[in-house]
Amino acid sequence: MTNFKSEGAQTGGDAAGPMPGSRSPEAVADRVLGLYRDLGDMEYHGESVSQLEHALQTAQIARDEGGKDEEVIAALLHDIGHIWPDDASVMTSVGVVQHDGLGAETLRSLGFSDAVAAIVAGHVEAKRYLVGSDSEYAAQLSEASVESLRLQGGPMSPEEADAFSRTSWFGEKVRLRLRDDQGKTPGLATAGLEEYRELLTNHLEGQGGGG
Numbered sequence: 164m165t166n167f168k169s170e171g172a173q174t175g176g177d178a179a180g181p182m183p184g185s186r187s188p189e190a191v192a193d194r195v196l197g198l199y200r201d202l203g204d205m206e207y208h209g210e211s212v213s214q215l216e217h218a219l220q221t222a223q224i225a226r227d228e229g230g231k232d233e234e235v236i237a238a239l240l241h242d243i244g245h246i247w248p249d250d251a252s253v254m255t256s257v258g259v260v261q262h263d264g265l266g267a268e269t270l271r272s273l274g275f276s277d278a279v280a281a282i283v284a285g286h287v288e289a290k291r292y293l294v295g296s297d298s299e300y301a302a303q304l305s306e307a308s309v310e311s312l313r314l315q316g317g318p319m320s321p322e323e324a325d326a327f328s329r330t331s332w333f334g335e336k337v338r339l340r341l342r343d344d345q346g347k348t349p350g351l352a353t354a355g356l357e358e359y360r361e362l363l364t365n366h367l368e369g370q371g372g373g374g
């Protein structure tokens with residue numbers, strides 16, 4: 164099945180398109196959750212869970228592991244670059260190319276913290292880092308993830324890995340990557356989308372977001 168947004172996935176009316184009107188924390192949280200609610204049944208690039216299931220599972224793992232608020236938010240929204248409407252994005256069989264950077268940019272523009280944006284921005288690099296430095300990790304990647312790795316630049320060289328390991332939020336980026344890889348279990352029960360509304364709103368309020 165291929166059912167990407169460019170092929171007529173449910174656009175959910177107001178859920179797609181630029182962020183309208185108010186940018187209050189409540190409005191942004193509403194917009195983001197609405198996007199996932201309305202577009203969440205999109206396929207998660209060759210995997211057997213939907214985008215929404217994948218987001219909820221990844222966030223659930225972050226919560227269960229005692230992740231900080233920023234980590235849980237980043238886990239929930241790490242693939243927003245795949246589903247946020249963006250004319251400039253390039254769709255391939257494994258999703259939007261550079262969805263990590265697009266997602267981070269989107270989150271920053273919506274008022275999420277630099278930490279959340281940086282962790283999201285780093286989750287593809289973290290895969291390249293892990294593949295380059297851990298052969299067991301490389302061996303367990305899903306088929307779709309191996310395919311996307313090729314488009315993402317392949318494994319990091321030792322020099323690249325060394326530089327990446329010294330970036331801000333390195334540990335959080337790697338943890339998100341590992342949770343991302345795990346959040347692909349068909350039919351797994353998780354907390355629902357609405358359970359994250361308060362977390363998102365409080366986080367955005369803490370960044371000084373306001374209408």
Ligand SMILES: [Fe+2]
Binds near residue numbers: 242343
């Ligand atoms: Fe993901």
